[in-house]
Amino acid sequence: LQITRVTHTRESDPDNIIVDLTFNSVEGRTYTIHATDDLSLPLDDWLEIEDGFEAANGATSSTYSVNFNLNGIPLVDKYFFAVSEN
Numbered sequence: 001l002q003i004t005r006v007t008h009t010r011e012s013d014p015d016n017i018i019v020d021l022t023f024n025s026v027e028g029r030t031y032t033i034h035a036t037d038d039l040s041l042p043l044d045d046w047l048e049i050e051d052g053f054e055a056a057n058g059a060t061s062s063t064y065s066v067n068f069n070l071n072g073i074p075l076v077d078k079y080f081f082a083v084s085e086n
Contacts, residue, residue, distance in 0.1 A: 025055035
């Protein structure tokens, strides 16, 4: 499991960031998305954004969009993401 592409856009009204995480996936499986601004924390202490994201049908990769405002993520300079298979 690997994040293969990260793209982001910054919206100005309201101030927000959208990050698209593309990762290798297997149809029929689900994934958990975590985020943090502190890499010294163990994964269990990261913010769990999604715990049942379903892989894309008929594809070998999936894309999950992280909306900072909707997910309650502060707009800081650096943020880190991890994807794990359930």
